[in-house]
Amino acid sequence: xxxxxxxxxxxxxxxxxxxxxxxxxxxxxxxxxxxxxxxxxxxxxxxxxxxxxxxxxxxxxxxxxxxxxxxxxxxxxxxxxxxxxxxxxxxxxxxxxxxxxxxxxxxxxxxxxxxxxxxxxxxxxxxxxxxxxxxxxxxxxxxxxxxxxxxxxxxxxxxxxxxxxxxxxxxxxxxxxxxxxxxxxxxxxxxxxxxxxxxxxxxxxxxxxxxxxxxxxxxxxxxxxxxxxxxxxxxxxxxxxxxxxxxxxxxxxxxxxxxxxxxxxxxxxxxxxxxxxxxxxxxxxxxxxxxxxxxxxxxxxxxxxxxxxxxxxxxxxxxxxxxxxxxxxxxxxxxxxxxxxxxxxxxxxxxxxxxxxxxxxxxxxxxxxxxxxxxxxxxxxxxxxxxxxxxxxxxxxx
Ligand SMILES: *Cc1c(COP(=O)(O)O)cnc(C)c1O
Numbered sequence: 001x002x003x004x005x006x007x008x009x010x011x012x013x014x015x016x017x018x019x020x021x022x023x024x025x026x027x028x029x030x031x032x033x034x035x036x037x038x039x040x041x042x043x044x045x046x047x048x049x050x051x052x053x054x055x056x057x058x059x060x061x062x063x064x065x066x067x068x069x070x071x072x073x074x075x076x077x078x079x080x081x082x083x084x085x086x087x088x089x090x091x092x093x094x095x096x097x098x099x100x101x102x103x104x105x106x107x108x109x110x111x112x113x114x115x116x117x118x119x120x121x122x123x124x125x126x127x128x129x130x131x132x133x134x135x136x137x138x139x140x141x142x143x144x145x146x147x148x149x150x151x152x153x154x155x156x157x158x159x160x161x162x163x164x165x166x167x168x169x170x171x172x173x174x175x176x177x178x179x180x181x182x183x184x185x186x187x188x189x190x191x192x193x194x195x196x197x198x199x200x201x202x203x204x205x206x207x208x209x210x211x212x213x214x215x216x217x218x219x220x221x222x223x224x225x226x227x228x229x230x231x232x233x234x235x236x237x238x239x240x241x242x243x244x245x246x247x248x249x250x251x252x253x254x255x256x257x258x259x260x261x262x263x264x265x266x267x268x269x270x271x272x273x274x275x276x277x278x279x280x281x282x283x284x285x286x287x288x289x290x291x292x293x294x295x296x297x298x299x300x301x302x303x304x305x306x307x308x309x310x311x312x313x314x315x316x317x318x319x320x321x322x323x324x325x326x327x328x329x330x331x332x333x334x335x336x337x338x339x340x341x342x343x344x345x346x347x348x349x350x351x352x353x354x355x356x357x358x359x360x361x362x363x364x365x366x367x368x369x370x371x372x373x374x375x376x377x378x379x380x381x382x383x384x385x386x387x388x389x390x391x392x393x394x395x396x397x398x
Contacts, residue, residue, distance in 0.1 A: 020194035031263035046258035058181015060206035069190030071251035072203035073101035079215035080162035092341035141170035172304035197264035199257035223248030274375035331388035
């Protein structure tokens with residue numbers, strides 16, 4: 001908690017509680033410092049170490065680290081062979097990158113609706129949107145709760161689709177006792193500062209499939225190989241020779257980011273525990289308030305929660321969502337909305353997407369608000385958030 005000032009006998013927070021923030025300690029700073037003094041700033045031992053750590057943690061054979069989850073999703077779509085004319089099914093309740101990755105490849109994102117109780121993509125809606133052009137599903141573990149992985153995997157198998165799990169919210173979540181990472185064909189992580197652990201920026205793709213792994217390696221670094229067995233050109237040219245064998249980008253992560261993420265990985269269990277404690281405190285409080293709808297948890301997911309989304313039952317309140325949001329801000333609690341349905345953005349509208357595509361997602365959007373959730377929150381901070389929500393519901397109750 002920030003320092004409190006006393007104003008009129010009432011404590012006032014010097015700065016607001018935000019919906020998410022990082023927790024960097026001295027060990028993290030030392031880990032970065034060490035790399036800056038070393039020979040390798042990029043493509044060095046810290047990147048290799050992080051790839052091994054993440055693969056082992058996520059229970060996958062391979063990991064490729066990249067500079068963001070956005071890049072991870074793009075590489076995954078490239079590795080899946082997605083191109084013009086193809087369709088990729090995803091959810092509208094996500095960050096735009098989960099759909100943009102299809103556009104990067106010249107394919108068309110297709111939006112399946114959410115389950116109104118769990119807020120995750122509804123497997124039945126995926127099934128309803130499959131056509132002869134569908135190539136992949138990008139399923140997002142929204143707020144950190146695992147999607148219905150077994151159901152989605154079965155649908156993908158039946159229709160020969162590639163299952164890409166956007167696990168930006170869900171690192172350290174377990175599904176049926178197994179950590180996300182090795183459960184889909186490819187699983188993508190984000191290390192942006194609001195996410196569970198951070199590298200400033202950063203991402204990763206995990207897979208068990210060697211062919212996909214080879215393609216991911218090429219996609220994230222110019223399509224260039226140093227491996228003679230992959231070359232068709234002239235390796236006999238000399239020891240300097242490398243070869244570009246496909247198209248790729250520079251999506252590499254630096255060694256100091258990798259060192260920071262590896263250092264943060266040491267506390268991931270602690271972060272998960274604290275996030276779960278806060279979620280429990282919120283659930284206990286908000287389940288008592290009839291005007292607040294709480295996300296339904298599925299028993300298969302032991303969730304490391306990234307976001308805590310409350311849904312206002314606006315029929316029972318005499319305020320709008322905007323009024324509630326502003327009133328929370330006046331209480332020094334800075335909420336955020338996750339998310340505006342992706343296809344509502346003008347860019348998507350210009351591509352021909354229209355409002356009304358996913359009624360559950362649109363109804364959900366109208367009442368939601370993410371309240372602060374991050375491991376560094378004190379019990380007092382958690383109490384303050386609960387107090388602010390309860391007080392405003394009292395004020396606005398019909
Ligand atoms: C944060 C986020 C991304 C993008 O991650 P970056 O690392 O910032 O590129 C993609 N998908 C979801 C669901 C996210 O929350």
